[in-house]
Amino acid sequence: MNEFATIDIVVFVSYCLLIVSLGLWVSRDKKGHQKNAEDYFLASKSLPWWAIGASLIAANISAEQFIGMSGSGFAIGLAIASYEWMAALTLLIVGKYFLPIFIEKKLYTIPEFVEKRYSTNLKTILAVFWIGLFVFVNLTSVLYLGAKALDTIVGNGDGSILITSIIGLALFAAAYSLWGGLSAVAWTDVVQVVLLVFGGFITTYIALDQLTPEGGFFRGLSHLAEVVPEKFSMILSKGEIITPNGEDAWLxxxxxxxxxxGLWVANLYYWGFNQYIIQRTLAAKSLKESQKGIAFAAFLKLLIPLIVVVPGIIAYVMNLDANGVLNSASVDPTFINPEDGEIVNDNAAPWLIKSFVPAGLKGLVLAALAAAIVSSLASMLNSTATIFTMDIYRPYFNKNATDKQTVTVGRITAAVALIIAVSIAPLLRNLGQAFQFIQEYTGVVSPGILAVFITGLFWKRATNNAAIWGVICSVPIAMYFKIAPEGWSDAAIFLDLPFMDQMLYTSLLSIAIILVISHIEGKGRDDEKAIPLSGKLFETPPAFNISAVIIMILLVFLYAFFW
Structure with a gap:
C-alpha cells in the first residue's frame, strides 16, 4: 500500500496555492474599474471558446463522476458511460437550438428565461427550487463524496478526517470563487480541466499496467475485455449484469x-437548463464563440469514460477471487462497509489511487481529484449566488441595488450556501452507488422542469397557468412511479419501471398536461409571450457543423463497437 509521502504534500499544496493565486489575479479589479454585476456573474462576457469548453467540463466532472461513476463502473461496467457519450450529442443540441434563444434574450440566469416566457411567479418558484437543489443536493453531495475520497486516500478510510476534508474543500473553493465570481471560476477551470484529465489518465494507465505480469496499457485493456466481457456491454438486457449487492443493473x-x-430527460435538463452549467456559455464573447466552446466540450466528453469509468472496471477485476467471482471474502477490506458488511462500490477510485499510484504522482492525482471537486463547488456557489441575487434579491428586496450592493449580496449568498452544505454533508452516508442515487432522485423533479422549458421554447401556445400546473403535477406523477404504498407493490395499479423509464413517462405526461391546459385556456391562439422562431436564428458556423458531424460519427462507432 503506497503511503502519502512528503513530496505528495508539496505537490498538492503547490497546486492549491497556484489555483487560489490565479483565481484572485484574473478577477482583480482593474485600475479605475469597480467590479459590476456583469463582471461578477458573467465574467464581463469575455470568455473565449476554449475557456468555455474547459469550464463546462470542469464544472461537470466532480466527485460525482470521479468517485460515483467509477463506483458505477465497478458495479455495472461501461454501460454507465452512456451518461458521458450521450451528453456529447446533447451538448450539440443545446448549442444549436437552445443557446441562440438564451443569448438573444441576454440572460443572466435560467429562471430569468422563465419570467420572459411565462411569468414572474413561475420564475420565483423555480428559482427557489434551484437554490434548494444546489445547496441541499449538489453542494452537499460533492462535498461529502470528495471528503470521503480524501479520507480513503490520505487517511485510513475510517472517517477520521472526513469532517476536516469537508471543511478544507469548502474553504479551498471559497478562497477564490466568493471574491472573484465567474471570472475566477472559469479561468481557473482552464488549468483544472487539464490537471483532472491528466491526473485521471495517470490513474487509469498505472492501474492497467498492474493488471498483467507483462504490464502495459493495451495488454491491460485486453485483459479486462477477456476477463469481464460483460462489463463492456453498452446496451444491457435484463439479468445480464447483477451488481455486487445483488441488484439487476438493467433497472x-x-x-x-x-x-x-429517459436519459434524454436527464441530459437535456442538466446541460440545457442547469444554471451552473449554462452560465459559462452565457458569458461568451459571442454566440459563435459559445457554440465553438460547446463543441469543444462535446469532444472532451467522449474521452471522459476512460478516466472515470474504466478505473472502476479495473478495480472490479483486481478484486475477483481465483474463480473469477467477486465476494466479500475476495475484495480488499477498503470495500467493506463495517456497519452492514455490504460492498461499497464507490471506494473503487480511491482504493486504486491509494494502492497503486506511486509517491509524487499520488500528489498530482490527488490534486486532479481536488480540481474536479473544487471547480464544481465553485461553479455551484457562483450560480447559487447569481440566481438568488438576480432573481430574488433584486426584484423583491432592492430593485434599485447598485453594482456594489449586488456583488456583495452575491458573495454573502455563496458563503451562506457553503456553510449550510458543510453542515449537512456529513449526514450523507451509505449512498452505495452515489452517482446512480443522485441521478434517480434528481429525476423526481427534472422531468417537469424540462417539460416547462421545451414547451416554452418551441410551442407558441404554451400558457403560464399550464406551465405551473405541469411542473406542480410532475412531482406526484414521479412519486407515483417511484413509491408504491406498503403492500401494494404488486397491485396492478402500480408499475414497476426502471427509473429512466419513470423519468420519460413523467416528462411526457407533464408535457401533455401543459398542452391540454394551454389548448383549453388559449383556445388555439399563440401566447402573447411566445418566442418568435426563425431558421436564421438556428444557423450555426462551419466550425460547429464540422465538429458536430465528426462527434456523431465517433458516437456511432463507439456504440457499434461496444453494443
Missing amino acids: DLPGLGVLIG
Whole structure:
C-alpha cells in the first residue's frame, strides 16, 4: 500500500496555492474599474471558446463522476458511460437550438428565461427550487463524496478526517470563487480541466499496467475485455449484469431505453437548463464563440469514460477471487462497509489511487481529484449566488441595488450556501452507488422542469397557468412511479419501471398536461409571450457543423463497437 509521502504534500499544496493565486489575479479589479454585476456573474462576457469548453467540463466532472461513476463502473461496467457519450450529442443540441434563444434574450440566469416566457411567479418558484437543489443536493453531495475520497486516500478510510476534508474543500473553493465570481471560476477551470484529465489518465494507465505480469496499457485493456466481457456491454438486457449487492443493473440502465428514453430527460435538463452549467456559455464573447466552446466540450466528453469509468472496471477485476467471482471474502477490506458488511462500490477510485499510484504522482492525482471537486463547488456557489441575487434579491428586496450592493449580496449568498452544505454533508452516508442515487432522485423533479422549458421554447401556445400546473403535477406523477404504498407493490395499479423509464413517462405526461391546459385556456391562439422562431436564428458556423458531424460519427462507432 503506497503511503502519502512528503513530496505528495508539496505537490498538492503547490497546486492549491497556484489555483487560489490565479483565481484572485484574473478577477482583480482593474485600475479605475469597480467590479459590476456583469463582471461578477458573467465574467464581463469575455470568455473565449476554449475557456468555455474547459469550464463546462470542469464544472461537470466532480466527485460525482470521479468517485460515483467509477463506483458505477465497478458495479455495472461501461454501460454507465452512456451518461458521458450521450451528453456529447446533447451538448450539440443545446448549442444549436437552445443557446441562440438564451443569448438573444441576454440572460443572466435560467429562471430569468422563465419570467420572459411565462411569468414572474413561475420564475420565483423555480428559482427557489434551484437554490434548494444546489445547496441541499449538489453542494452537499460533492462535498461529502470528495471528503470521503480524501479520507480513503490520505487517511485510513475510517472517517477520521472526513469532517476536516469537508471543511478544507469548502474553504479551498471559497478562497477564490466568493471574491472573484465567474471570472475566477472559469479561468481557473482552464488549468483544472487539464490537471483532472491528466491526473485521471495517470490513474487509469498505472492501474492497467498492474493488471498483467507483462504490464502495459493495451495488454491491460485486453485483459479486462477477456476477463469481464460483460462489463463492456453498452446496451444491457435484463439479468445480464447483477451488481455486487445483488441488484439487476438493467433497472439503472434499461437497454435501448437509455438511447431513446429517459436519459434524454436527464441530459437535456442538466446541460440545457442547469444554471451552473449554462452560465459559462452565457458569458461568451459571442454566440459563435459559445457554440465553438460547446463543441469543444462535446469532444472532451467522449474521452471522459476512460478516466472515470474504466478505473472502476479495473478495480472490479483486481478484486475477483481465483474463480473469477467477486465476494466479500475476495475484495480488499477498503470495500467493506463495517456497519452492514455490504460492498461499497464507490471506494473503487480511491482504493486504486491509494494502492497503486506511486509517491509524487499520488500528489498530482490527488490534486486532479481536488480540481474536479473544487471547480464544481465553485461553479455551484457562483450560480447559487447569481440566481438568488438576480432573481430574488433584486426584484423583491432592492430593485434599485447598485453594482456594489449586488456583488456583495452575491458573495454573502455563496458563503451562506457553503456553510449550510458543510453542515449537512456529513449526514450523507451509505449512498452505495452515489452517482446512480443522485441521478434517480434528481429525476423526481427534472422531468417537469424540462417539460416547462421545451414547451416554452418551441410551442407558441404554451400558457403560464399550464406551465405551473405541469411542473406542480410532475412531482406526484414521479412519486407515483417511484413509491408504491406498503403492500401494494404488486397491485396492478402500480408499475414497476426502471427509473429512466419513470423519468420519460413523467416528462411526457407533464408535457401533455401543459398542452391540454394551454389548448383549453388559449383556445388555439399563440401566447402573447411566445418566442418568435426563425431558421436564421438556428444557423450555426462551419466550425460547429464540422465538429458536430465528426462527434456523431465517433458516437456511432463507439456504440457499434461496444453494443
